[in-house]
Amino acid sequence: MTEKAKKQIEEIYHQVIARNPGENEFHQAVKEVLDSLGPVLVKYPHYAEHKIIERICEPERQIIFRVPWEDDRGEIHINRGFRVEFNSALGPYKGGLRFHESVYLGVIKFLGFEQIFKNALTGLPIGGGKGGSDFNPKGKSDSEVMRFCQSFMTELSRHIGEKTDVPAGDIGVGSREIGYLFGQYKRMSNTYESGVLTGKGLAWGGSKVRKEATGYGAVYFVDEMLKARNDSFEGKTCVVSGSGNVAIYTIEKIHQLGGKVVALSDSGGVIYHEKGIDLDLVKQLKEVERRRIKDYCNYHKDAEYKPNGNVWEVPCQVAMPSATENELDGKDAETLVKNGCIAVGEGANMPTTPEGIKVFQEARIAYGPGKAANAGGVATSALEMQQNASRDSWSFSYTEERLHKIMINIHRDCLEAAQEFGASNDYVTGANIAGFKKVADAMIALGLI
Ligand SMILES: NC(=O)C1=CN([C@@H]2O[C@H](COP(=O)(O)OP(=O)(O)OC[C@H]3O[C@@H](n4cnc5c(N)ncnc54)[C@H](OP(=O)(O)O)[C@@H]3O)[C@@H](O)[C@H]2O)C=CC1
Numbered sequence: 001m002t003e004k005a006k007k008q009i010e011e012i013y014h015q016v017i018a019r020n021p022g023e024n025e026f027h028q029a030v031k032e033v034l035d036s037l038g039p040v041l042v043k044y045p046h047y048a049e050h051k052i053i054e055r056i057c058e059p060e061r062q063i064i065f066r067v068p069w070e071d072d073r074g075e076i077h078i079n080r081g082f083r084v085e086f087n088s089a090l091g092p093y094k095g096g097l098r099f100h101e102s103v104y105l106g107v108i109k110f111l112g113f114e115q116i117f118k119n120a121l122t123g124l125p126i127g128g129g130k131g132g133s134d135f136n137p138k139g140k141s142d143s144e145v146m147r148f149c150q151s152f153m154t155e156l157s158r159h160i161g162e163k164t165d166v167p168a169g170d171i172g173v174g175s176r177e178i179g180y181l182f183g184q185y186k187r188m189s190n191t192y193e194s195g196v197l198t199g200k201g202l203a204w205g206g207s208k209v210r211k212e213a214t215g216y217g218a219v220y221f222v223d224e225m226l227k228a229r230n231d232s233f234e235g236k237t238c239v240v241s242g243s244g245n246v247a248i249y250t251i252e253k254i255h256q257l258g259g260k261v262v263a264l265s266d267s268g269g270v271i272y273h274e275k276g277i278d279l280d281l282v283k284q285l286k287e288v289e290r291r292r293i294k295d296y297c298n299y300h301k302d303a304e305y306k307p308n309g310n311v312w313e314v315p316c317q318v319a320m321p322s323a324t325e326n327e328l329d330g331k332d333a334e335t336l337v338k339n340g341c342i343a344v345g346e347g348a349n350m351p352t353t354p355e356g357i358k359v360f361q362e363a364r365i366a367y368g369p370g371k372a373a374n375a376g377g378v379a380t381s382a383l384e385m386q387q388n389a390s391r392d393s394w395s396f397s398y399t400e401e402r403l404h405k406i407m408i409n410i411h412r413d414c415l416e417a418a419q420e421f422g423a424s425n426d427y428v429t430g431a432n433i434a435g436f437k438k439v440a441d442a443m444i445a446l447g448l449i
């Protein structure tokens with residue numbers, strides 16, 4: 001990289017920090033992308049002339065709103081709602097909604113920023129956005145969750161539409177929440193606009209495979225990384241963090257491909273089950289009964305529960321972080337590498353800290369960053385939009401085949417972009433550059449908007 005490009009990138013990063021104070025997760029996500037882009041500015045100086053990076057780092061629109069709702073005892077609560085419409089150069093804003101107590105603007109902006117490049121990598125016509133609230137659905141009754149969702153959508157409905165902005169799920173937002181949100185949108189708009197939300201139930205406009213897509217896609221991505229090294233999942237011992245939507249379907253696909261998952265977690269602790277995780281039980285506990293993962297041991301006496309345990313201390317060959325951001329730090333990465341881990345695929349968004357990424361890169365293990373590895377979820381959302389637009393419903397096998405091909409293509413595009421810029425087998429550089437170039441070229445073509 002030239003000194004000039006280095007200076008340009010540093011200046012942009014300092015501006016981002018100054019303009020977005022206190023938004024640490026957003027700064028982290030921006031830095032990771034900018035660190036890859038120096039050589040791109042050298043080879044393609046017109047991106048700097050058009051101030052593409054500066055424009056990409058500034059959301060097109062940020063919406064923050066009050067969400068008042070009443071609990072079952074009649075007490076009133078006030079939460080904060082967010083929707084950051086980051087970039088629509090490639091299509092309508094697309095990205096999930098997160099309901100979790102840790103949500104604030106910096107979290108939504110990091111997620112929305114990642115979504116721009118991830119969505120570009122899918123090759124489908126979707127822009128990037130993200131939203132959510134500091135509402136915590138855990139422990140709330142269905143009626144409370146419904147009232148919250150109705151209040152949230154009452155405001156959000158002014159800003160979304162199948163051609164404008166299409167939200168979906170993320171942490172704390174699954175098919176129950178999408179149902180309540182869709183119901184309120186339908187009621188307010190007096191239209192059955194199926195394409196306004198994705199992750200819908202199969203009986204009312206949802207797509208087969210969307211529920212499974214993020215986890216399945218992440219495993220397909222790791223499978224491609226392993227194949228590139230003449231290896232496979234067959235016989236591999238694996239560890240998956242979390243026990244939500246992404247974790248469950250990551251485990252399912254690993255088991256289908258011949259691997260064995262021996263540990264998973266939730267925010268309370270870690271389950272270790274040497275003979276392999278019983279996924280039917282996890283689905284029953286988490287998807288149906290909404291219970292804590294420690295209850296797994298009530299049914300399997302040979303499994304072990306470690307309260308506040310660290311899932312990355314369990315020896316494995318493949319690790320798939322599938323819970324939340326910054327859940328795997330430098331020390332965890334060192335532990336994984338020391339214990340023989342050869343591949344890491346991120347189902348979660350930005351789960352590995354910059355120090356952790358450095359450890360994986362220096363050890364030259366196969367490391368698939370979230371914006372590439374977990375893109376199968378949003379890609380299948382785009383397939384759901386296609387089905388809604390054509391009033392169609394595809395079979396499970398056809399939809400899964402489409403997902404699989406998309407993940408193979410993303411893997412190839414990352415490798416090719418990395419190769420073009422002299423960073424062979426570096427999926428971080430490859431994903432950042434391949435995603436960036438697609439968006440940047442579209443932004444230039446659309447003029448200064
Ligand atoms: N759903 C999707 O399609 C996609 C999701 N992602 C990303 O995947 C990750 C998981 O999402 P998803 O499975 O949908 O969410 P879920 O709400 O279904 O599950 C989240 C899981 O992660 C755990 N978790 C969440 N926050 C924390 C925390 N702060 N500390 C420890 N554990 C935590 C939860 O445990 P507990 O229940 O105890 O809180 C739960 O087991 C997120 O990073 C999300 O952004 C990425 C692409 C698409």
Ligand SMILES: O=C(O)CCC(=O)C(=O)O
Binds near residue numbers: 096097115167379
């Ligand atoms: O399916 C979607 O639109 C959202 C998926 C998502 O939130 C993500 O990729 O992080």
